[in-house]
Amino acid sequence: MIFSHDVVIVGAGGAGLMAALYAKEGGADVAVVSKLHPLRSHTGAAQGGIGAALGNEEEDNWLWHTFDTVKGSDYLGDQDAIEIMCKDAPRTIIELEHYGVPFSRNKQGKISQRRFGGHTRNFGEAAVRRACHAADRTGHAIMHTLYDQCTRQGVRFYDEYQVLDLIMTPDGACNGAVAYEILTGEVHTFHSKIVCMATGGYGRAFKTTSNAHAGTGDGLAMVLRNGLPLEDMEFVQFHPTGLYRLGILITEGARGEGGILRNNDGERFMERYAPTVKDLAPRDLVSQCMYKEIRAGRGINGKEHLYLDMTHVGEEVLLKKLPEITIFSRTYMGVDPITEPIPVAPTCHYAMGGIPTNFNSQVETGNREAIVPGLYAAGECACVSVHGANRLGTNSLLDLVVFGRRAGMAMAQEIEERRRERKLPLPDAPEKRTRDMLEAILSRTEGEPVVNVRTDLQQSMMDNVSVFRNDETLSTAVADMEGLRQRARNVVVRDKGKAFNTELMDAVEIDFMVDYAEAIAAGAHHRTESRGAHSREDYDKRNDDEWLKHTIYQSDCEGNFEFSYKDVVITRFQPKERKY
Amino acid sequence: MKLTVKIKRYNPEKDTAPHWQSYEVPAEPLDSALALLLHIKWHIDGTLTFRKSCAHGICGSDAMQINGENKLACSILVQDIVKGDGDTITFAPLPGSPVIKDLVIDQTRFFEKYRAVMPWLINNTPPPEKERIQSPEDFDLIEDATKCIMCGACTHSCPSTWADPDYLGPAAMLKAYRYTLDTRDEGSDERLGVVDSKEGLWKCYTIFNCVQACPKEIDITRWLSALKRKSVTARL
Ligand SMILES: Cc1cc2nc3c(=O)[nH]c(=O)nc-3n(C[C@H](O)[C@H](O)[C@H](O)COP(=O)(O)OP(=O)(O)OC[C@H]3O[C@@H](n4cnc5c(N)ncnc54)[C@H](O)[C@@H]3O)c2cc1C
């Protein structure tokens, strides 16, 4: 079937919903196509908070927020974009509040704010309360409210439709997408003037992750396969406090409320590494320090984890402000944080890199001048870049709503301008590539199951491309991808049916996964310096002379890739050594 | 340990009626029930079908009947449901909605009911420049209800829903409560117009199944009772 809309938004997390609201309010005919029901999107898992210099608890200033974000990004973030985001943050939060988001309140009845890693007052003096939150279910509160608002506005949703390809015209414009309807197994064409990618992160490419099973980065692979680039893929955030072995997140808000990381000697080791902000140092630094402690033999009882100690924080704060993580620790670890320390280790959490976009969330071709007509991207799959080499906590939700909104407004405006134009004609057989791919999987009777390939890919990424990297591990990972690609293209599925065939989608996802995992590994190999979350043991210093630039990765998805570069925008804050 | 996992299976392309199928699955006490299903799907039988995503009880994908009770598969551990080696765990789809395949149900009606209650903040007074003020006490009134993940465990545990498919059911009415009791909301007349009805609040006979089923431990019946009181006073 061919569905026709002005705007097709792929993904219904915070970014997709916000973009949909604004595009719809701006008069466009919008369809949101999502492989999950919108409410199942991983934005709902965001716990700790959303950053904005509201100053509800103490003096704060958007410029301080800007500085913290720039410094947190290890100076790789584009300062013009960061400034837009931080300046717009207070307005954005108020707008969310007016939409009905149930934020936790302080005594004055204003939105409650708490401390978070890397957020400081007066350019690094001390931690500041900037994270607006709804207990420790902030993403859930925001996403449900946005969905409620979209429902009110009558946004058209195509739930459980998995997009598998973009449709591009011979001139390189995007005018639609191809989707697989999970319920029926039908392949459909969405014909539109604009497509906006909001497909979220890819944590599932790593063995241990805080991301959902659906976090398979499909959007990134689709972009690559259509000859478009990805930016800064080597920067992968490991969050310091995942539940040991499971990777389930314990929000940084736990340390914001006073939690302390301890090693086997009971020592508050972050004091040694970041004397000013200690446990509230940014994530790249804390995760690296945790591994240093573990390598120095100070993991708990010789194991690869440390303790997050909340016992002094008190039952009241835990139950009122951190109820979800209290339950997670009890349920999954059998540990009661009120009385016992929580075993934690870094977990793959967030993709700083992604589809290069400008401030209006239009996708760029790799340099700042040229955009891909008809293609937008927002949220975790996009790279504006506000997070540079390391994202600060609370800045992703902010990124979703600020740049999701900008995408929505820009798309509505573009539709208005193109009101009299027809949609660019569809190419012949736009679904062919997708149908061939599905048919190939379904007709294969011999091969290995998806799980084997996925497990090996996740293990390779974890062993070779996680917190510490070097030439040897990265060469291994890049080399591994070749074999994994062949294997991913030869998996066999048992389910040959049309109805709700999720095994078939697993097979597609692993094939996608190789393409962007290669981008991550190759990018990390290519960047011979350490910056933010990218920490090379063989090049352990930041090298601004050679590497103060974004990497742009392009690939034929057959193992041939190349890099080019884009300058970093520096406005107010000249790169300095990063100390906390 | 090894467990026997019995699953109520149904493939619309092959079966005329559901049937039970058993698998032997290795398990650890701290494994989630979802991990058992994933083990089967990934290693034994790829045709087994269920929804899942977050794997830690926040996305609401995997509500199903486990040993006869509505649970989120990801949020219940093997040690909570079996005594030891050789025990059996049964999985079935949530009761009361059409089954699409295996453990996947059709949630169309469930979300229609959600939409029916006007699940959004209604406030036509121009907002202040800053946030609308809400005291922590007023926030406390709705906080429990805002925890809802719309997994459907409650509505699909409710005898009134089973008996009358048109009954709004606890999840939708909890949503109505969450907005109606929000001090920032001005839409209670409109919303109560929907829930103060034969297919609404008055079909809730406080059986408490929903409270029992809710994986987020929301005190649903309490809030629905409060909504009943609100609708009675509104009528006066
Ligand atoms: C546990 C956890 C806690 C976090 N806490 C915080 C926090 O406190 N503060 C903060 O700022 N950030 C936090 N983050 C980060 C933040 O939540 C995410 O970066 C953000 O929610 C991503 O939103 P998104 O809209 O880009 O994508 P998602 O919410 O992941 O949504 C992706 C959407 O794309 C759809 N999709 C994907 N592929 C396809 C396809 N092929 N076809 C169709 N649809 C597709 C999915 O169905 C889904 O609707 C947290 C992240 C995690 C994992």
Ligand code: FES
């Ligand atoms: S998988 Fe998300 S609630 Fe269980």
